[in-house]
Amino acid sequence: MLFRQKGIMRITGTFLDEITFDIPSNNWGTAQWDMDFAAMKRIGIDTVIIIRSGLNRQAIFNSKAISKKVKLLPVHSDLAQMFLELAEKHKMKLFFGTYDSNIFWRDGRLQDEVDINLELVDEIWQKYGKCSAFAGWYMAHEFGRLYGDVPKSLKKVADRCKAVSGGLPVIMSPYMWGKKAVGEDAIDIEQHRKEWNDILSILHKSVDIVAFQDGHVDYNELKDYICVNKQLINKYQMTAWSNVESFDRDMPFNFPPIDWRKMQWKLDFAAQAGVDKCITFEFSHFMSPYSTWPSARNLFFRYCEHFGIDIKELCD
Amino acid sequence: MLFRQKGIMRITGTFLDEITFDIPSNNWGTAQWDMDFAAMKRIGIDTVIIIRSGLNRQAIFNSKAISKKVKLLPVHSDLAQMFLELAEKHKMKLFFGTYDSNIFWRDGRLQDEVDINLELVDEIWQKYGKCSAFAGWYMAHEFGRLYGDVPKSLKKVADRCKAVSGGLPVIMSPYMWGKKAVGEDAIDIEQHRKEWNDILSILHKSVDIVAFQDGHVDYNELKDYICVNKQLINKYQMTAWSNVESFDRDMPFNFPPIDWRKMQWKLDFAAQAGVDKCITFEFSHFMSPYSTWPSARNLFFRYCEHFGIDIKELCD
Amino acid sequence: MLFRQKGIMRITGTFLDEITFDIPSNNWGTAQWDMDFAAMKRIGIDTVIIIRSGLNRQAIFNSKAISKKVKLLPVHSDLAQMFLELAEKHKMKLFFGTYDSNIFWRDGRLQDEVDINLELVDEIWQKYGKCSAFAGWYMAHEFGRLYGDVPKSLKKVADRCKAVSGGLPVIMSPYMWGKKAVGEDAIDIEQHRKEWNDILSILHKSVDIVAFQDGHVDYNELKDYICVNKQLINKYQMTAWSNVESFDRDMPFNFPPIDWRKMQWKLDFAAQAGVDKCITFEFSHFMSPYSTWPSARNLFFRYCEHFGIDIKELCD
Numbered sequence: 001m002l003f004r005q006k007g008i009m010r011i012t013g014t015f016l017d018e019i020t021f022d023i024p025s026n027n028w029g030t031a032q033w034d035m036d037f038a039a040m041k042r043i044g045i046d047t048v049i050i051i052r053s054g055l056n057r058q059a060i061f062n063s064k065a066i067s068k069k070v071k072l073l074p075v076h077s078d079l080a081q082m083f084l085e086l087a088e089k090h091k092m093k094l095f096f097g098t099y100d101s102n103i104f105w106r107d108g109r110l111q112d113e114v115d116i117n118l119e120l121v122d123e124i125w126q127k128y129g130k131c132s133a134f135a136g137w138y139m140a141h142e143f144g145r146l147y148g149d150v151p152k153s154l155k156k157v158a159d160r161c162k163a164v165s166g167g168l169p170v171i172m173s174p175y176m177w178g179k180k181a182v183g184e185d186a187i188d189i190e191q192h193r194k195e196w197n198d199i200l201s202i203l204h205k206s207v208d209i210v211a212f213q214d215g216h217v218d219y220n221e222l223k224d225y226i227c228v229n230k231q232l233i234n235k236y237q238m239t240a241w242s243n244v245e246s247f248d249r250d251m252p253f254n255f256p257p258i259d260w261r262k263m264q265w266k267l268d269f270a271a272q273a274g275v276d277k278c279i280t281f282e283f284s285h286f287m288s289p290y291s292t293w294p295s296a297r298n299l300f301f302r303y304c305e306h307f308g309i310d311i312k313e314l315c316d
Numbered sequence: 317m318l319f320r321q322k323g324i325m326r327i328t329g330t331f332l333d334e335i336t337f338d339i340p341s342n343n344w345g346t347a348q349w350d351m352d353f354a355a356m357k358r359i360g361i362d363t364v365i366i367i368r369s370g371l372n373r374q375a376i377f378n379s380k381a382i383s384k385k386v387k388l389l390p391v392h393s394d395l396a397q398m399f400l401e402l403a404e405k406h407k408m409k410l411f412f413g414t415y416d417s418n419i420f421w422r423d424g425r426l427q428d429e430v431d432i433n434l435e436l437v438d439e440i441w442q443k444y445g446k447c448s449a450f451a452g453w454y455m456a457h458e459f460g461r462l463y464g465d466v467p468k469s470l471k472k473v474a475d476r477c478k479a480v481s482g483g484l485p486v487i488m489s490p491y492m493w494g495k496k497a498v499g500e501d502a503i504d505i506e507q508h509r510k511e512w513n514d515i516l517s518i519l520h521k522s523v524d525i526v527a528f529q530d531g532h533v534d535y536n537e538l539k540d541y542i543c544v545n546k547q548l549i550n551k552y553q554m555t556a557w558s559n560v561e562s563f564d565r566d567m568p569f570n571f572p573p574i575d576w577r578k579m580q581w582k583l584d585f586a587a588q589a590g591v592d593k594c595i596t597f598e599f600s601h602f603m604s605p606y607s608t609w610p611s612a613r614n615l616f617f618r619y620c621e622h623f624g625i626d627i628k629e630l631c632d
Numbered sequence: 633m634l635f636r637q638k639g640i641m642r643i644t645g646t647f648l649d650e651i652t653f654d655i656p657s658n659n660w661g662t663a664q665w666d667m668d669f670a671a672m673k674r675i676g677i678d679t680v681i682i683i684r685s686g687l688n689r690q691a692i693f694n695s696k697a698i699s700k701k702v703k704l705l706p707v708h709s710d711l712a713q714m715f716l717e718l719a720e721k722h723k724m725k726l727f728f729g730t731y732d733s734n735i736f737w738r739d740g741r742l743q744d745e746v747d748i749n750l751e752l753v754d755e756i757w758q759k760y761g762k763c764s765a766f767a768g769w770y771m772a773h774e775f776g777r778l779y780g781d782v783p784k785s786l787k788k789v790a791d792r793c794k795a796v797s798g799g800l801p802v803i804m805s806p807y808m809w810g811k812k813a814v815g816e817d818a819i820d821i822e823q824h825r826k827e828w829n830d831i832l833s834i835l836h837k838s839v840d841i842v843a844f845q846d847g848h849v850d851y852n853e854l855k856d857y858i859c860v861n862k863q864l865i866n867k868y869q870m871t872a873w874s875n876v877e878s879f880d881r882d883m884p885f886n887f888p889p890i891d892w893r894k895m896q897w898k899l900d901f902a903a904q905a906g907v908d909k910c911i912t913f914e915f916s917h918f919m920s921p922y923s924t925w926p927s928a929r930n931l932f933f934r935y936c937e938h939f940g941i942d943i944k945e946l947c948d
Contacts, residue, residue, distance in 0.1 A: 024880055024888035027930035057852055073851055073897055219389055220373055248340055252570035254884035256340035265389055292926035294608035298343035305345060535705055536689055564656055568886035572656035581705055611924035614659035621661060
């Protein structure tokens, strides 16, 4: 479902980032999340993506599969269940993220990373697969270049996702090895094209949707990069989305909500490149009227003004 | 127009920082800016200074002059027009900032920097010069030492500002090469005096008002520095203001609103040194009751309490 | 006074951090502090600890003792008096922090640090000792390892505290030389045990309560560390508290409020190790419904929900 107005695409999906690597917690309870889902829905978001089942020793539910290899810190509540129920209530599709140890796969133990995830995918499907909102999977491991056996290994996880769930779609959201990711070590656009051609040639039958993060290259290069990405994704008959980041990578601390003008540029470039859908990382911290960043609330207002979305009864 | 009470100067001017280099956006629309100007006015601010027409590829209006040499990112609204109208509505004087490419003048292409600005000054005056709030100019390039030909080059821009506008005043707001700017590379106060004597000897007939930023030296050295600056500015028959920064340079992230006690010290030192006016960088993020930093709201309350300013109907 | 529910300890004490080293100011006035003390009281906080009388050139009251050796920046209000009056009003115990020059004791001039503090302790007791809320002392100097003569020198200050005040208790809150403090230079748990055994063997008759900061080691190591600390503190017949930090040390900027789940873990570990009381650094910035960090307000709500504390009339 795409909305278009003034030639600019809307954001219709968001990540849910409740085991965060580098984003401070909103410290919300269920009631706040419910309000937040209502706000998402109001602006046309129909898709939510749990960014990961767990990261290192922390998990969103008390997973037996992860616990076999990693001593988890206590899990006092089942966030997966809560997100699925909220997605059902607000009539959204939910994509369920896999587990990122943040250790094994960076550390020569790729097989451990795969093994945990194969078992975890089974556990997730058994535990949550009946929820009507469960619409697919998200590959939690983020990478920006062709690293050795990473694509081949992750392919096994994606294949298992599809196998257990009767072929539900699988999303990935890689980054670009640009100057806002790695400074001087950035690769140029042709090297990017070459490496991602190789990566997608491995993953194309296992992953359905590729939503590149749009924040690691300069605004003046971004359209070219999105176009290259779109060509590659088309070539392998996958679906191209854009992950229109709603936080600002240009500020002296990481990360405040983005300037509305920057988000407009990025939505424009995505539309011009012809991607199928725009999602964002992520609504709840950086675009929500309930975020702990007050400028996120203002970003929400600017966004709604721009698209003529009536939010009178939502926020006062 | 100076307010004095309890021997301490008030802040009567502020920068408008809507193309920011390192300050996250408030994401305000016109209505929020209008409220903000009303809050400024209420505490006695009579002067607003647009910090720059543009920075690198971003501009506050769709400038033909800049576009000749720099491919601008899309400009969807005319912030210059908005600021001028709000200044008129709230009966304030507006000083209009020039353009800082952030590239050419750091990169041996000073002449390009000058050329863009000469043409831009003409364009600004033609487009906005009739607005009754247009009270003068602001030199957007900030520097702290005597760098080669920078003063001589910027003099050309300042001269053009005065020439096209019938001699309207020109402000600059340099920094001090102190330890909070450059750590161990800081220069001592005598070296500062020597270099700024040379700089002002070049600029004194072109720039009218010098408002040194007050944040780059320790609080216990600040009064001496402001006194040195005042002497130099007097020597060249220019006017001395102090740019009393309202953000805190001593915190582990850049930048939260300043501690009210620190602002009091800096206002005291400025008064003791006898400057003519205190302005701040800047009200809207760091002192405004509507800022996205809640401690800015509290700073506003402390400031108003201190000076006995009644704000009951303004903020509730 | 300990509260227990669901096997988890509550926080019953907090630091007051109004001369901050690295925490941006809330910019509160007396009315805001009064509201904040009421919120503390409501959740069961019975103990407040002024983290320091002064830091370098800044002080919470205009101290003659400090001024003899350090040229203080102007002190426009007496925060010590304000905190004591609020503690009385809200029926809390107040522990008064000593002075940390942040220079002398790091710079081979330990005796200067001691001399200022000996005289300051006398001045504090003379000026504020009659307040009924004055319940003891806090040793402002924080350290994590056995540094030369630091423990022996600080013992003199602690002894003076007890001597002037008829033996009122003295608190210290050291840190652990863990990876979140010093990265690769972290010491292991056995080295930690060895050094703190030596330190406490010097301080045990002068300091009564040791409240280790709990934020510098990984969550999965924390319980072991708290247990070691508890054993050492018991061995020297001192009292063990835990300083359950309410800010998050894992984020890319320093410091947002902590994720509620992390605070739960740390409260659990403290309870399991059997400490006598949990305090926090600190309520007003990181857990308060009035903090300038909105996620602190949410942390307060989560905390109250968890312990079944009714706050309806407090926050709306």
